[in-house]
Amino acid sequence: xxxxxxxxxxxxxxxxxxxxxxxxxxxxxxxxxxxxxxxxxxxxxxxxxxxxxxxxxxxxxxxxxxxxxxxxxxxxxxxxxxxxxxxxxxxxxxxxxxxxxxxxxxxxxxxxxxxxxxx
Numbered sequence: 001x002x003x004x005x006x007x008x009x010x011x012x013x014x015x016x017x018x019x020x021x022x023x024x025x026x027x028x029x030x031x032x033x034x035x036x037x038x039x040x041x042x043x044x045x046x047x048x049x050x051x052x053x054x055x056x057x058x059x060x061x062x063x064x065x066x067x068x069x070x071x072x073x074x075x076x077x078x079x080x081x082x083x084x085x086x087x088x089x090x091x092x093x094x095x096x097x098x099x100x101x102x103x104x105x106x107x108x109x110x111x112x113x114x115x116x117x118x119x
Contacts, residue, residue: 062101063113065090070098070117072110077101088118 057076064073064080070088073080078101090098094117102117104110 060103062103064101065098
């Protein structure tokens with residue numbers, strides 16, 4: 001009888017240790033995984049930022065601000081030659097991005113940027 005009690009306690013002990021280890025592993029994976037998943041576009045943002053840094057001092061088309069309206073420029077950001085003024089007022093939430101200038105490569109990308117900053 002005593003031998004079966006000892007075996008039962010050993011079994012309970014092993015189960016408890018396994019549960020504790022699994023809980024610990026789950027917490028470690030959950031906590032480290034959640035910090036990396038906060039910004040799913042983080043790598044894209046870094047790549048885009050580095051790409052833009054390489055282009056400093058280069059003339060390009062970009063979206064910016066002219067008299068509180070969203071405008072299209074050509075030149076070295078944030079300064080440049082005004083090419084077009086849109087009818088869209090600058091929203092304060094986007095002002096800092098637009099003041100720096102948002103570069104674009106083609107008409108399609110320009111339209112996508114304008115849609116993003118006017119909706």
